[in-house]
Amino acid sequence: MKRHRNGEIWDFEHELPAVAANQCGVDVVLGLDGGTTSTVCVCMPVIPCSHSHFPDPLPVLARAVAGCSNHNSVGETAARETLEQVMADALAKSGLNRTAVRAVCLAVSGVNHPTDQQRIIDWLSDIFPSHIQLYVQNDAVAALASGTMGKLHGCVLIAGTGTIAYGFTEDGREARAAGAGPILGDWGSGYGIAAQALTAIVRAHDGRGPHTMLTSCILQTLDLVSPDELIGWTYADPSWARIAALVPVVVSCAEAGDEVANTILLDSVQELASSVKAVVHRLGLCGEDGKDYFPLVMVGGVLEANKRWDIGKEVMNYISKDYPGVQAIRPTVEPAVGAALLAWSFFMKESKKSS
Numbered sequence: 001m002k003r004h005r006n007g008e009i010w011d012f013e014h015e016l017p018a019v020a021a022n023q024c025g026v027d028v029v030l031g032l033d034g035g036t037t038s039t040v041c042v043c044m045p046v047i048p049c050s051h052s053h054f055p056d057p058l059p060v061l062a063r064a065v066a067g068c069s070n071h072n073s074v075g076e077t078a079a080r081e082t083l084e085q086v087m088a089d090a091l092a093k094s095g096l097n098r099t100a101v102r103a104v105c106l107a108v109s110g111v112n113h114p115t116d117q118q119r120i121i122d123w124l125s126d127i128f129p130s131h132i133q134l135y136v137q138n139d140a141v142a143a144l145a146s147g148t149m150g151k152l153h154g155c156v157l158i159a160g161t162g163t164i165a166y167g168f169t170e171d172g173r174e175a176r177a178a179g180a181g182p183i184l185g186d187w188g189s190g191y192g193i194a195a196q197a198l199t200a201i202v203r204a205h206d207g208r209g210p211h212t213m214l215t216s217c218i219l220q221t222l223d224l225v226s227p228d229e230l231i232g233w234t235y236a237d238p239s240w241a242r243i244a245a246l247v248p249v250v251v252s253c254a255e256a257g258d259e260v261a262n263t264i265l266l267d268s269v270q271e272l273a274s275s276v277k278a279v280v281h282r283l284g285l286c287g288e289d290g291k292d293y294f295p296l297v298m299v300g301g302v303l304e305a306n307k308r309w310d311i312g313k314e315v316m317n318y319i320s321k322d323y324p325g326v327q328a329i330r331p332t333v334e335p336a337v338g339a340a341l342l343a344w345s346f347f348m349k350e351s352k353k354s355s
Helices: 076-094 114-127 139-148 190-206 214-222 228-236 240-244 247-255 259-283 311-322 335-354
Strands: 002-005 008-011 028-034 039-045 062-066 101-108 133-137 154-159 163-168 174-178 294-299 326-329
Touching (some): 028 076, 028 139, 028 335, 039 076, 076 101, 076 114, 101 139, 101 335, 133 139, 133 335, 139 163, 139 294, 139 335, 163 259, 174 259, 190 228, 190 247, 190 259, 259 311, 294 311
Parallel strands (some): 154 294
Antiparallel strands (some): 028 039, 039 062, 154 163, 163 174
């Protein structure tokens, strides 16, 4: 399928602008982070160095952003089109095309089974030449790599619109907890926190629950008059991100002393901490005595330390009681860069094998 963009012909079957091939001799890798809210692709040159000697700052040639690429949220066709578009945009901004690409790491939410991985690899194979190395992971893997500079070891906790804990051992074993979406109970997520707040308002209104300042604060935020209007507002567009956007209101109410909001946040802390503990226990990241060092990469708006009621800090307090060797890492690069570092790492390993 071909479309015109900025005077050029873009072939979305092959995701390549009809311009000259790679004339600069630059080898690049693509890293993609695809979530329920947005999808980011970065293009980086192949760097001849080790994990411990990456240049600072990392040489990102281009960055492109598109919409949701979670096939569980928007469907497979729309997700694929988004991923193809964002890769094409990143290459175009780099002044390159697919002939310059040596490896692609696509980390997307909703990749929960080997069949998901294989399906995406199959259509990537239709886009890129056969010699290009293709890797598909859950988006949590890219988030982990963003904190460990491309090394897959330790655990990552993502708490944004959704939540997941994902871990790797140095010998390649992996485990995950949560990440099954709001219907199956990601209660520590932004969606989970906000959904509980909305439920608390309805319960307070009909007499099943205690009074809460969440009622007045959320109604004011949404420009509504009565709790009865919440039903129409919620089901008019029950998208996960739209609901999760109410988390700052819940935090503000908890900081102001509202017991209902405070309980919701405490429950979310316990949920998030239990997800991490489950992964650490299954993989033995803490060692036999439970005191070994392991990194915990913390990503997502729910965990950002910009409030007095610091959810991320409270999660760490819960985890460190059982696992004193845990070290929290707040990434200095975005997950898409982590995906690009993984693509680089995979490419370098394969290059060494073939040399």
